[in-house]
Amino acid sequence: MGKTATDWLLFVVLLIGALLMSGPFVWMIATSFKPAADVFQFPPTLFTADPQVENYVRIFSTISFGRAMANSLVVSVLVTLLQLVTCSMAAYAFACLRFRGRELLFLIYLAALMVPSQVTLIPNFILIKSLGWIDTYQGLILPYAFSSFGTFLLRQYLKSIPAELLEAARIDGASHAQIYLTIVLPLAKPALGALAIFTFVAQWNNFLWPLITTTKPDMQVAIVALATLQGQYNTDWPLLMTGSVIAIVPVLLVFVFGNRAFIAGLTTGAFGGR
Amino acid sequence: MARSRVQLTRVARAEERAAWLFLAPSLVLFAIFTAIPVISAFFISFTQWNLFNEVTWVGLGNYIALAGDEIFAKVLGNTAYFVLVSVPVQIVLALLCALVLNRGIKGQTFFRVVYFLPVVTSTIAAALVWAWLFNSNFGLINAALSLVGVTDLPKWMGSTRWAMPAIIIVSIWQNLGYAMVLFLAGLQNIGKDVHDAAALDGATGWDRFWHITLPLLSPTTFFVLVISIIGSFQVFELVLVMTKAGPANATNTLVYYIYQNGFQFYQMGYASAAAMLLFLIVLAFTLVQYKLQRRWVHYG
Numbered sequence: 001m002g003k004t005a006t007d008w009l010l011f012v013v014l015l016i017g018a019l020l021m022s023g024p025f026v027w028m029i030a031t032s033f034k035p036a037a038d039v040f041q042f043p044p045t046l047f048t049a050d051p052q053v054e055n056y057v058r059i060f061s062t063i064s065f066g067r068a069m070a071n072s073l074v075v076s077v078l079v080t081l082l083q084l085v086t087c088s089m090a091a092y093a094f095a096c097l098r099f100r101g102r103e104l105l106f107l108i109y110l111a112a113l114m115v116p117s118q119v120t121l122i123p124n125f126i127l128i129k130s131l132g133w134i135d136t137y138q139g140l141i142l143p144y145a146f147s148s149f150g151t152f153l154l155r156q157y158l159k160s161i162p163a164e165l166l167e168a169a170r171i172d173g174a175s176h177a178q179i180y181l182t183i184v185l186p187l188a189k190p191a192l193g194a195l196a197i198f199t200f201v202a203q204w205n206n207f208l209w210p211l212i213t214t215t216k217p218d219m220q221v222a223i224v225a226l227a228t229l230q231g232q233y234n235t236d237w238p239l240l241m242t243g244s245v246i247a248i249v250p251v252l253l254v255f256v257f258g259n260r261a262f263i264a265g266l267t268t269g270a271f272g273g274r
Numbered sequence: 275m276a277r278s279r280v281q282l283t284r285v286a287r288a289e290e291r292a293a294w295l296f297l298a299p300s301l302v303l304f305a306i307f308t309a310i311p312v313i314s315a316f317f318i319s320f321t322q323w324n325l326f327n328e329v330t331w332v333g334l335g336n337y338i339a340l341a342g343d344e345i346f347a348k349v350l351g352n353t354a355y356f357v358l359v360s361v362p363v364q365i366v367l368a369l370l371c372a373l374v375l376n377r378g379i380k381g382q383t384f385f386r387v388v389y390f391l392p393v394v395t396s397t398i399a400a401a402l403v404w405a406w407l408f409n410s411n412f413g414l415i416n417a418a419l420s421l422v423g424v425t426d427l428p429k430w431m432g433s434t435r436w437a438m439p440a441i442i443i444v445s446i447w448q449n450l451g452y453a454m455v456l457f458l459a460g461l462q463n464i465g466k467d468v469h470d471a472a473a474l475d476g477a478t479g480w481d482r483f484w485h486i487t488l489p490l491l492s493p494t495t496f497f498v499l500v501i502s503i504i505g506s507f508q509v510f511e512l513v514l515v516m517t518k519a520g521p522a523n524a525t526n527t528l529v530y531y532i533y534q535n536g537f538q539f540y541q542m543g544y545a546s547a548a549a550m551l552l553f554l555i556v557l558a559f560t561l562v563q564y565k566l567q568r569r570w571v572h573y574g
Contacts (some may be wrong), residue, residue: 007377031406068559097293116556119553
């Protein structure tokens with residue numbers, strides 16, 4: 001078999017794979033337009049003869065889904081901004097400055113990546129509860145305001161900045177704050193972009209922490225509202241699929257526009273530390 | 275000479291002070307939300323506490339209770355089943371996809387994005403649509419199976435035998451793209467000239483795959499293996515949405531059990547003990563893999 005014949009065969013295999021990978025999304029969208037009774041047909045049909053836009057109105061009136069989407073946006077954006085600040089500051093210290101205990105502290109930050117998040121879940125829950133921060137934005141946001149992963153990713157990138165460049169600025173009398181703000185941050189834009197997209201996506205999809213630290217519907221984030229919806233309307237599949245479509249749209253948009261940066265971020269995490 | 279040394283230490287001291295100022299925000303947040311909680315979790319695991327009554331010190335009581343807990347034994351078995359099936363299947367499929375996409379086939383950017391979409395999708399939303407696809411009465415999967423002549427249709431999430439395979443299928447679908455992207459990056463690190471040289475030496479496609487690509491790719495494979503195992507030990511959201519650990523605990527997994535005990539039964543000590551065991555298991559697996567890597571991972 002020649003190279004072109006093999007390539008065609010593989011192309012067809014990839015196409016079937018793409019159908020399997022995207023099938024659930026197509027099914028989700030198709031079901032979201034179905035009238036409630038349509039879903040109990042057997043065998044099921046992909047497209048309904050009677051498409052309903054009404055599901056997209058109903059979801060915002062039956063539960064406070066609009067509020068939940070706004071909560072998700074507020075929490076994800078603020079967590080992203082905070083991490084950009086805290087991680088880039090720490091990364092600057094680790095990559096560009098000399099101080100005693102640097103290697104040890106970096107190792108401790110890295111070791112934290114090994115701890116499953118479920119280990120710190122209960123103590124953090126107890127902390128937030130005793131502070132009276134259940135159902136608050138600070139309770140949702142502050143535990144995620146810093147990440148070892150972000151620091152690691154940015155440090156790898158900052159290490160590639162030539163030391164002479166920073167040395168020259170220092171000889172010219174620039175302070176560390178000036179160097180960080182006017183030289184390091186602008187140079188680190190690609191890495192900051194990757195971290196921003198990665199953090200936004202992870203935070204938007206974060207589930208267990210907002211599940212246990214919110215009790216009022218008004219404070220739920222979109223993904224928790226979606227899980228709650230399942231408990232209340234567990235056979236109303238068109239409504240559940242409508243909620244799913246709406247809840248994943250922001251992340252898909254961010255991904256489609258920033259997928260290069262996102263994947264660059266993931267692979268830096270994988271190969272930077274070798 | 276002496277003067278310049280004094281200046282140097284003054285500069286070094288200023289640099290040190292600046293470093294700690296830059297580290298301050300991260301240190302505070304790291305201490306409050308990571309370091310202290312890890313230590314607290316360790317101590318809480320030796321207590322009995324439901325958040326409302328007084329804390330009672332029970333020593334190793336929770337760990338002894340876990341050792342004799344029949345459901346916990348089942349939970350460990352289920353988690354092992356999930357990890358041992360989903361990780362190898364996912365890695366092999368991801369490697370195959372990456373190898374094919376690395377050939378420069380047309381539409382490869384499109385394929386890469388489509389295969390990666392499930393990775394960025396919320397697991398809750400993904401689990402919801404798959405629960406609907408796996409619905410044994412009206413779902414698309416059983417409709418397709420009956421179309422090709424299967425008469426004894428599986429009850430999927432309603433059956434002790436098929437519930438776990440259903441969750442495994444969804445997990446593979448969701449995580450495949452991540453491993454694939456890592457493999458693709460690894461393959462691109464292997465220069466084309468290595469392959470050209472081998473081809474000139476008369477190595478066939480298979481020879482090149484087994485003796486060049488696979489060994490040169492082994493650091494990536496190692497990394498993918500480690501993070502896939504860590505990730506699969508933490509399966510939770512799929513279980514919550516698709517089966518709620520049922521039927522008869524057939525899909526109850528470690529993290530779901532921690533969640534149940536901590537946030538449904540309010541047994542903070544017992545849940546913390548289970549969480550410490552999860553930590554130990556993940557740590558042990560990672561260390562063993564680091565030990566074993568010398569035998570099969572080749573760093574160029």
